[in-house]
Amino acid sequence: MSGTMGDVILRAEGINKDFGGVLVLKDVSLDVRRGEILGIIGENGAGKSTLMKIMSGIYQPTSGKVLMEGKSVRIDTAIDARRLGISLVPQEFNLIRDLPVYNNVFLGSELRTRLGLLDKEAMKARTRELLAELNVTIDPEARIERMSAAEKQMVEICKSLAFEASVLIMDEPTTMLTTYEIDILFGLVRKLRERGMTIIYISHKLKEVKALCDRVAILRDGVLVHESPIADISVLEMAQRMVGRELGSIFPAKHEPGEDVVFEARGVTVPGLVEDISFTLRKGEILGLAGLVGAGRTEVAETILGLRKKSAGEFLKNGVVLALDEPADAVASGISYLSEDRQGAGIVTGFTVTENITLVSLANYCRSLLRLIDKGGERKKVQGYVDSFRIKTESLDKRLENLSGGNQQKVSLAKSIDTEPDILIVDEPTRGVDVSAKHEIYLFINDLAKKGISCLFISSELEEVIGMCNRVLVMRDGKIAATLEGRDINEEDIMFNATGAREEFAS
Amino acid sequence: MTATSGSRFSLEKHGSVLALGVLFILAGIIGWPYFLQVENLVNVMRQSSYTGIIALGMTFVIISGGIDLSVGAIAAFVASCGVLFMNYVLVHNGGNESSAILLGIAVMLALGFLCGALNGFLITKGKIVPFIVTLGTMSIFRYISLQMANAGEFASHSQAYGEFGMSKVISFDVSGNNVSLPTPVLALFLIAFILSFILHNTRYGRYLCAVGSNARVAQYSAVRVDRVRFWAYGVIGLCIGASAALLAARFNTVSTPNFGLGFELDAIAAVIIGGTAMAGGRGSVWGTVIGVFMLQIIQNMLNMAGLSPYLQGVVKGVVIIASVYIQRQRQ
Structure with missing residues (x-):
């Protein structure tokens, strides 16, 4: 060749x-x-x-x-x-x-x-x-x-x-x-x-x-x-x-989710971007959201966060309709988001590891009478993430701009889960991340699911959607084109539904 | 940014202290022996404090990624209204000066806050960039004051208010001389302490840096970006109120064409010299204190060297540019 x-x-x-x-x-x-x-x-x-x-x-x-x-x-x-x-x-x-x-x-x-x-x-x-x-x-x-x-x-x-x-x-x-x-x-x-x-x-x-x-x-x-x-x-x-070592399968064994529906979208529409989206997310489930770039996947996440105004439809958590007007509402409702755009919306590059990880959850560290930041408690918690996520950094005070992409992504993930969410939305969680960091991120997400956290898993990498998700929603042109389960979660079916044409994928 | 050299000494953190030290020695030599006399030093601090207090608020605004050009005009407006109100109270409460002064200062603080809040409101809700909003309010507040006074002065009718302006607190002995700190200098240090504490130890301080560093990240991180920005202008409004109250007392009168003139540029210069990033996201309140002292020492030193005030302005400009240039090189 x-x-x-x-x-x-x-x-x-x-x-x-x-x-x-x-x-x-x-x-x-x-x-x-x-x-x-x-x-x-x-x-x-x-x-x-x-x-x-x-x-x-x-x-x-x-x-x-x-x-x-x-x-x-x-x-x-x-x-x-x-x-x-x-x-x-x-x-x-x-x-x-x-x-x-x-x-x-x-x-x-x-x-x-x-x-x-x-x-x-x-x-x-x-x-x-x-x-x-x-x-x-x-x-x-x-x-x-x-x-x-x-x-x-x-x-x-x-x-x-x-x-x-x-x-x-x-x-x-x-x-x-x-x-x-x-x-x-x-x-x-x-x-x-x-x-x-x-x-x-x-x-x-x-x-x-x-x-x-x-x-x-x-x-x-x-x-x-x-x-x-x-x-x-x-x-x-x-x-x-x-x-530099032997590799097993990069994906952990899938965990069987619970039966209870934790989160639900009903007929959500954002004019021009998202049209009549309905889905359910069960406890401990990893629900994939696949589709081509521009199909409206990130827009769905941003609508849940209240960053985009929906013209119709509603979101429910445990059967109760949520009022989600801004990201703070989502956080208060136990929803957390890991952005696809790490530099632009995920981390503050000029902030230290500590400051980044606690940015969303900072209120949890200000419980004293004067509402001052409990810096000791903050560092202790962050050190825990650095250890368990194996974040490679010289110190907790290192600015994020000095960390590699994979480590930045781990910090970003730690930041998203430090709010202790019930529902975690990850958007391209392994973008720009190397194989071993990827593997680790898959493990973390799978572990969270085992603990009962429900995850909406948005990704363009078919391999990880197939390897990680219990069910997969495939979006096309702002609509859900298909919901795939079990054996139907495969490359061909996802691409067929994402593009609407079997030929296009074959060529 | 390159790694700093650990805990011992980092140019990034202590560069401005070093610069102040060098400048101090230089001024000591050029202005020998007068510069180092305690009275002169106290005076330098006093003169620094009026713009200094505003510069402290400006530090918050600049960290938030904004700018405030209207500080001098607001100071003039606030001081005019405050002095008028004080005189009014004095007439109606049978000449009780202390209550009139207290009420007057309260009015100035409140008005300062409201004017700052107006800027903040227009910037966050109106979604107009800070430069434009404060350029507009700079003109508005200056000309309201001029209109009110017909471009003249408002003299305070309270002698005690003037005495408050010259008052000193905390006396201590320096080699046999009794030295005491002027009230505005104490106010400067006190406000610097409070703001620095807020910046480093509260959620608001953290959010302020996050918003200035990357507003989009902050927004996605559930930080209420508009609210954080708004309060930065509220804080500078309070600082303007405090500065106006002290400066009006200093002369016991408010000359509307001159009061607070050029404060915005001195305050911004002090913030920048103090090492706060013009682009926002990080900054130092105590750095700003050093910045105002440096500007004032330069002026004092050049005065002693007999340089004309016009050339002093030239030197000031050069120092501002040079200090930013040096900071850029360090990064």
Whole structure:
């Protein structure tokens, strides 16, 4: 399956990177060959992103060098990297929301007319050309803010093409995409390879790497532990090399929920987003909410929280209608939410581990006469979470911006359950999280269900929906398309109901 | 942010103290021997305290992610109304000065709070950005005061009120000299202590930082974002009331065109020099106290060096920019 793999185009030689005394990359040497798709995998904190940032000029190595086309290059800035033909599509897109597509594509290197004014027509035309090459239907004049994650990513790729990059680095490109969109992306990446582009594909989704890449390099704790053609290694072996231990099944055994209905939605409608949603959630049940991005899953959660106003319908807890006008009402009713948008709605990055975990439940720590924060009690409780969730942090006073994604997510989860909810809504609970943290998060959620907490489990990753849920609601266009139980919870049935077309999934 | 160097000394935490120390030594040299005389130092503290008290409230507002440009205008309005009310009470209660003064101060605190609350209401319920709201109220309150006084003064009819403005509390001996702390300085320290305590030990303080750091996260975390923001303006309103009461007493009169003029900029500058992030989310009340002292020491030092007041303004501007620049480098 590997095409014509050429000579070495980009080489990292003995790269060390030290962050304030912590060695995050240890003597990493890596060859990238012309025209290949090289997968780089590793857990969060293994050093993947750091290595790529060094190769694209965002970071400087503490020692070691980068060679492009056999010549030692010093990449000081991202602009140097761009000049050398190295382009990075970051995990968090670097697009300006208020500008149209073509302006974003040419941002920083705008085409100009002879008079020095912006040559909008030329930029639009070139953008249209590039988008056509990518086979995507995006209007060059559309604004970024109205675009889906998949479309934004296409714009990022288009940007790289505009600068005639020869090496394209993609950092976790499928995190925000649905299965269907991932298929489109893969087709595109293969097409780019045919055009002679070299692609470095960073991911911790091993199946994707197996399906897409020609070779794979595995990082563990800053060390390159494996490098081989993809054909020589199975997905399970990749996982084991990555984690450094044997892996059992990643999902815990499903727990049988109770009979009592704890929470119920009846005919809930939010104009334009959610239409006539009804479902029941039983005690100790993990109820999946699957569907494509934009199907209205998160909107259902936000409506429960009172962040969106419903025009019809009601929510009931233990048979009593709830008045949910703002998140505080939801918390008071024993409902807690783990946001899909960790940075934007989940954690305060400038806050410490302690301050984050107790943010929602702070009132529980202010029970003294003067209602002051019981800092000792707070720390004690938080230390408990740090231990039981195995949150890797130097201290409870570490700011969250210094923690890896997986640990941030654990903090976010601890924050959601510190209110001692009866109903926990988790939205993409393992987004941007590595295999072992994922496994741990699955265990935590399963344990909560065993304790009788009911969980609404929103996810785009079919594998975890299938592996975790007792029942699955599949949403399409704001409506519940199907409720699946038992054997019907499988990839094909979920996708069929999510897309409404068996063919689309098959292609 | 990089890791700080542990418990011993961190530039991030103690940088402003260090800067104050350096400045103090510099002023001691330039203003030798007058600067270090106790009377001068007490005077510097007194002059710092009026804008300082407002700057304390401004610290809360800026941590919340907001800004308040209307503080000086509100101070003028509040002081005008307070002095008028005091005079009115004095006429009607048979000249009992102490009750008139107490009522007058209560009115100023209440009015300050109400004016702050008006800003807070427009910002949270009206969903208008703080800059615009307070730019508007700055103009409104200044011109109401000017209209009331026909651009002139309101003189207090109470001699005791003027004495209150010059009053001192807590005497102690410094190398044989009897030194006592002016009332406004005590008020500054007291309010700083209270606000710092609220910031670090109460739910409100925690929520204030959360809202300023990331309002969306705070909202999703069941924090009542609007309420938290609103109270930040309530707090600064009370601070304005206190400052206005002390400053009006200092001159025993309110000159509507000049009273509180430029306070907003001095207060914001002090907050920023004190290390509070302009973008909100974190800040230090005691840092602000250091910030006001620094600004006042600079002015005092340049006065002694014989620099014209105009050039002093230039230096002040440079110091504001430089201090933020240095803080940026530290991060």
